[in-house]
Structures are given as structure tokens and as C-alpha cells.
Amino acid sequence: VATRLHDIPPTIFAEMSALAVRTGSVNLGQGFPDEDGPPEVAAAAVAALEGGGNQYAPGVGVPALRQAVAAHQRRHYSLDLDPDTQVAITTGATEAVAAALLGLVEPGDEVVVLEPYYDSYRAMLQVAGGVRRPVTLRSPDFRVDLDELRAAVTPRTRFVLLNSPHNPTGTVLTDDELAAVAALAIEHDLTVITDEVYEHLVFDGRAHTPIATLPGMFERTLTLSSAGKSYSFTGWKVGWATGPAHLVVAVVAAKQWLTFTSGAPLQPAVAHALTEHAGFPAELARDLQERRDLLVAGLRAAGLPTSVPQGTYFATSDVAGLGWDDGLAFCLALPERAGVVAIPEQVFYDDPRGPGRHLVRWAFCKRREVLTEATSRLANAD
Numbered sequence: 001v002a003t004r005l006h007d008i009p010p011t012i013f014a015e016m017s018a019l020a021v022r023t024g025s026v027n028l029g030q031g032f033p034d035e036d037g038p039p040e041v042a043a044a045a046v047a048a049l050e051g052g053g054n055q056y057a058p059g060v061g062v063p064a065l066r067q068a069v070a071a072h073q074r075r076h077y078s079l080d081l082d083p084d085t086q087v088a089i090t091t092g093a094t095e096a097v098a099a100a101l102l103g104l105v106e107p108g109d110e111v112v113v114l115e116p117y118y119d120s121y122r123a124m125l126q127v128a129g130g131v132r133r134p135v136t137l138r139s140p141d142f143r144v145d146l147d148e149l150r151a152a153v154t155p156r157t158r159f160v161l162l163n164s165p166h167n168p169t170g171t172v173l174t175d176d177e178l179a180a181v182a183a184l185a186i187e188h189d190l191t192v193i194t195d196e197v198y199e200h201l202v203f204d205g206r207a208h209t210p211i212a213t214l215p216g217m218f219e220r221t222l223t224l225s226s227a228g229k230s231y232s233f234t235g236w237k238v239g240w241a242t243g244p245a246h247l248v249v250a251v252v253a254a255k256q257w258l259t260f261t262s263g264a265p266l267q268p269a270v271a272h273a274l275t276e277h278a279g280f281p282a283e284l285a286r287d288l289q290e291r292r293d294l295l296v297a298g299l300r301a302a303g304l305p306t307s308v309p310q311g312t313y314f315a316t317s318d319v320a321g322l323g324w325d326d327g328l329a330f331c332l333a334l335p336e337r338a339g340v341v342a343i344p345e346q347v348f349y350d351d352p353r354g355p356g357r358h359l360v361r362w363a364f365c366k367r368r369e370v371l372t373e374a375t376s377r378l379a380n381a382d
């Protein structure tokens with residue numbers, strides 16, 4: 001492995017899912033639903049497969065999907081996008097993140113990022129030569145400390161890499177937090193790259209606000225999202241980047257050399273989902289909220305202090321409450337102790353021994369009986 005990846009271990013999601021398969025455990029680790037999205041959307045993909053949609057799609061994505069993404073941004077956020085220059089389709093949000101960082105970040109540029117951070121940010125920032133400036137969301141509330149945020153910006157800072165709703169903590173940034181990020185970006189002439197894959201998965205009557213909608217922010221914000229989470233088709237890997245043409249063009253510049261294009265028959269199906277099943281993500285969020293409550297109650301009953309997430313499909317427990325000093329050791333022992341798999345959050349911090357050391361993430365995008373099975377196993381573990 002080349003030195004640019006030398007200190008980046010294999011992704012924790014692959015490791016923990018393999019552990020779940022090997023041990024026959026209930027997998028509350030990797031975030032994927034155990035029920036697919038609307039059957040009509042899958043049928044639209046089959047129709048495209050059978051109907052000749054099997055050759056390369058345009059690199060920026062099929063026109064119907066770019067138009068559907070633009071219409072989605074208009075419907076939900078009153079953002080008006082030109083589907084030809086301000087929308088690019090990617091191979092999931094993963095490629096959107098990679099292409100954004102490779103296409104925009106110069107070696108040595110500092111990038112302010114919320115910690116814990118999604119693992120691909122660290123890997124791709126390193127490949128791009130960017131320098132992480134983490135701002136830590138601290139347990140149990142996981143809010144942004146605005147003083148720490150301001151202190152993270154130096155004369156070399158050029159980007160903020162934002163993620164709200166936030167994986168793994170479930171934090172949904174408040175209007176005040178977003179306004180503080182926006183003020184800082186404007187004051188220091190920063191570009192904001194914002195990962196909003198959980199934009200629809202927010203709870204308790206909250207609404208997600210894209211930072212691109214704040215005054216003065218559209219021109220400096222690149223917004224990333226994906227159909228995987230909103231429509232429960234994570235394996236399709238259809239994502240997108242939206243924003244001003246000068247930022248989207250940088251994504252396309254990198255993306256053309258990564259995959260150029262992918263998912264030709266899936267793209268029209270996602271367009272169908274966005275236009276004909278616009279209400280699905282909100283229904284999914286309502287259902288997930290109940291499952292969140294079920295899981296959080298079960299974890300607490302099993303003795304695990306657990307934060308209530310405002311969005312995403314992840315809840316965080318502090319295993320120090322059960323006498324475990326190290327969340328990674330807890331997660332590695334858990335299949336044998338209880339037949340359950342979770343994700344140690346310490347791998348999403350610069351210092352694994354730091355504030356995320358005892359934190360463990362559980363996915364609740366699973367059927368209710370799976371969640372209750374998992375928590376009853378935890379309650380009965382030795």
C-alpha cells in the first residue's frame with residue numbers, strides 16, 4: 001500500500017460486518033437498512049435494465065436524474081439549480097466526498113472537520129494532501145463548541161467539511177450553529193463542503209436546513225447527498241453533488257478519472273423515486289424515530305447510558321457506564337459475550353484514546369424484532 005494510505009486501516013464497517021457474519025451476530029454495526037425501499041423504485045430499475053439502459057450514462061449523470069435532484073432541492077429548500085451545470089451524479093456520496101476533496105483541496109490546505117468524522121473523510125483528505133483541523137463534538141450532547149470552531153481556523157484554512165445530520169453522533173446542527181459556521185466561512189473566505197446524506201432522517205419535528213440556504217452561502221457551498229439513505233437502497237450507490245458551477249465542475253474534473261460514470265439503469269430509477277415517491281423519506285423518518293426510541297430504551301435498560309440522536313440512524317452509548325474502558329475492546333468482545341455487533345467510535349477521532357474512547361455506535365435501521373433481540377441479548381450478557 002502506498003505511503004499516502006499507510007496509516008489508514010481497513011474501514012471499520014467492513015471489519016465489523018465481517019465479524020457479524022463470522023460469529024452469526026445481530027449486526028447493528030454498518031448502517032444499512034434490513035428492508036429495501038419502495039418496490040416500485042426497484043421495478044423502475046428492472047424496467048431500465050430490460051429496456052436498454054445498460055450502456056454508459058453521461059459522466060455528469062442522466063438528464064432525468066439531474067433534473068429530479070434539482071427539483072428536490074427546489075421543493076425542499078427553495079434552492080434553484082441549473083441541472084446542467086449545478087448538479088453532478090456520483091457513485092454514492094462516497095465518490096462525491098472523494099471527488100470534492102481531490103478536485104478542490106490543494107496540498108497543505110487546512111480543512112476544519114467535525115470530530116468524530118466519517119472515516120472516508122480522513123482517508124480522502126490525506127490522499128488529497130489536506131490537513132485536518134478537527135472540532136470535537138463532546139459527549140453526551142455532541143454540540144459544536146463555537147469557540148473551538150473559531151479557534152480551529154488559521155490563515156491556511158480553506159474549507160469546512162460539514163456533516164449534518166451527523167454520523168455517528170446523530171447531531172443535527174441548530175440554526176445558531178449553522179449561522180456560526182456560515183459567518184466564519186464568509187469572514188475567512190472558506191468553501192463549505194457539506195455531507196447531507198441523512199437530510200431526511202431527522203426526528204421529533206425537526207427540519208434539516210442545508211447550509212447552502214443561509215444568506216451569502218450558496219456561492220461557497222458544495223452540498224453532497226445520496227439516494228442510499230433517503231430511499232433505503234444503500235447498495236445502489238447513487239449520490240450527487242450540487243452547488244455553484246465553479247464547485248460542481250471540480251467534482252466532475254476528479255470524478256471523470258475515478259469512475260467516469262456508474263449505475264446507468266439505477267439512475268432513472270432514482271429519478272423515479274425522487275419524483276414519484278417524494279413522501280417516502282419522511283415516512284421512513286417517522287418509522288425510524290419509533291425504532292430509535294425502541295433501541296435507546298432497550299440499551300438503557302441493559303445498563304448503557306445512551307444519547308438520543310436528533311437524526312441519522314445511529315445511537316451512541318458510553319460503555320464506561322458498564323465498566324469498559326475501551327469501546328474497541330468492548331465491540332471486539334461483544335459477539336462472543338452477547339452475539340451483537342456495534343461500531344467503536346474511537347476510530348473516527350484523531351486520538352483514539354481521547355474523548356471517543358468509550359463511545360459505541362448502534363444502527364437502528366433494522367426491523368423491530370431485530371432491535372429487541374439485540375437489546376435482550378445485551379441485557380443478558382455476562
Ligand code: PMP
Pocket residue numbers: 091092093094095118163167195197225226227228229234237238239
Ligand atoms: N457520508 C456519510 C456521513 C455516511 O454515513 C455515508 C454512508 N452512507 C456516506 C457518506 C456514503 O454514502 P454512499 O453510501 O451513498 O456512498
Ligand code: GLN
Pocket residue numbers: 011013014029030031032167
Ligand atoms: N454509512 C454507513 C455507516 O456509517 C455505511 C458505510 C460503509 O459501509 N462505508 O455505517
